Amino acid sequence: MTAAVGIGARWAVSALFFANGLVVGSWAPKLPAMMARLGIGESVAGLLVLSLGVGSICLMPVFGALVARRGSAWAVRLAAVLFAPSLIWISLAPTVWAVAATVLVFGGLIGAMDVAMNANAVAVERARRRAIMSSCHGFWSLGGLAGAGAGGLGIQAMGELAHAVVVTGIVAAILALAFPRLLRDGPEGGHAHQPLRLPRTPLPYLIGVMALASMIPEGAILDWAAVYLQREMGASLALAGWGFAACAGTMAVMRFLGDAIRRRHGAVRTLQASTVIAMAGLALAALAGSPPLALIGFGLAGIGIANMVPIAFSAAGNLPGLAQGVGLSVVTTMGYSGILLAPGTIGFLAERTGFSVIYLGLSLLLLVPLALSRLARTADFEG
The missing domain is CATH 1.20.1250.20 (MFS general substrate transporter like domains)
Structure with missing residues (x-):
């Protein structure tokens, strides 16, 4: 891999971390707005937050297997495309049960993209022989800060749905710029055709x-x-x-x-x-x-x-x-x-x-x- 390609791949995966953090950060101010729209209290909202975490944990192993079979670039593209419009579906959900379902999927896609983009960051580290993981998580923190900081103002000025559409548009633009520059890795030799199971080593x-x-x-x-x-x-x-x-x-x-x-x-x-x-x-x-x-x-x-x-x-x-x-x-x-x-x-x-x-x-x-x-x-x- 040339240095230029390595730098491009390094910034592409960093952009994915920022985009993921931006959406997750935008979720934080969305919660009280959603509570007001649905007329629910803290206890029900707490269950919605719990469903987000459950969804995240459920899809992480699935996308870990996809990374092993198809490579991290393929898996992160799939996860990111599904993840990008998640806030729109949550905004459009008309009932508590519908919101719960969309939040469960939202959490699952957070976890899916998390595993895949971390795997791509590891692949870039290997290719460049340089550590980048900490700064990738730094870009996630910046995205979260931007999403949470601007989210409340955006929802207040534009409304819940319009805010979700704007965030989705920004994320789509980031993905369009990042996808062509992602490091294209594949499954390591022999692993693509082996049955995937939980590791036996401790x-x-x-x-x-x-x-x-x-x-x-x-x-x-x-x-x-x-x-x-x-x-x-x-x-x-x-x-x-x-x-x-x-x-x-x-x-x-x-x-x-x-x-x-x-x-x-x-x-x-x-x-x-x-x-x-x-x-x-x-x-x-x-x-x-x-x-x-x-x-x-x-x-x-x-x-x-x-x-x-x-x-x-x-x-x-x-x-x-x-x-x-x-x-x-x-x-x-x-x-x-x-x-x-x-x-x-x-x-x-x-x-x-x-x-x-x-x-x-x-x-x-x-x-x-x-x-x-x-x-x-x-x-x-x-x-």
Whole structure:
């Protein structure tokens, strides 16, 4: 592969991450508008969010198999084309049950595209012999920030359906530019005709446990940081909203720096340092005596969390002896199940213990990826 082709493929897959983040970010402000349109409360809306997560986990293994049989470029094109107009179908759904069905499919396509674009990023890493996974996730963060930031204004100015049409048009334009430049990979020798089954080696499952433990704290900050700051620390609602923002901001910056850090220090050392920093940030947030100190803790946690999951995904995508996409689908499914299962469980426990204990416990949970960090050595492929 020439350097020019490699650069084109690198930016094409980055564009897919941005487009996916843009749509997912646009979903966040759409939820309250949809609740008002359907006349539903928080409990029903919570079930809709749960259906999104269930759909995502269901299609991840399916598209992992498609990546193994047809290659990541083919799979990501299919997923992206189906995914792009999802917000329109949700906006047009007239009843709660119809919305539930479309949200289930929406979640499934999020997971499908997630597996396929991460697999394509791994293929580009191999072809260029350079780490790009962290910055790809950085582009996803930028897309999510753009979608969530502009979504509320767009829905208020244009209405729910018009906003969905505009977002779909932007995503379609991104896909039109990215598709011709995608790295065209194929199934690795012999794998296309072999029956696809769950891996028998424990390595992808252990890396999946590492990803699971890494993603639960991120979900806990996303869903509960504002509640913790407001209810337990007495912060104003405006200040409480900065809980996840502090984490997300530092996370985005560190994801763009993460590939260079990994190239210099190696995946294992980068993961170990990231884990220790995330543990310190969560502990600081848990033990902070004031909201500003807790915000510093959440920001520090974002610095650490930023590159833990990208490194796990790179390690899974480069496991020897597995069909392309199979190991990655196991790890993504296990990792994202943490974000699906954690919010309800954390809320249940917090009613009895308080969020300070929860965040301190999540700091200790990160001892798991720290103990398994040596497994990240397969993410080092340069040289």
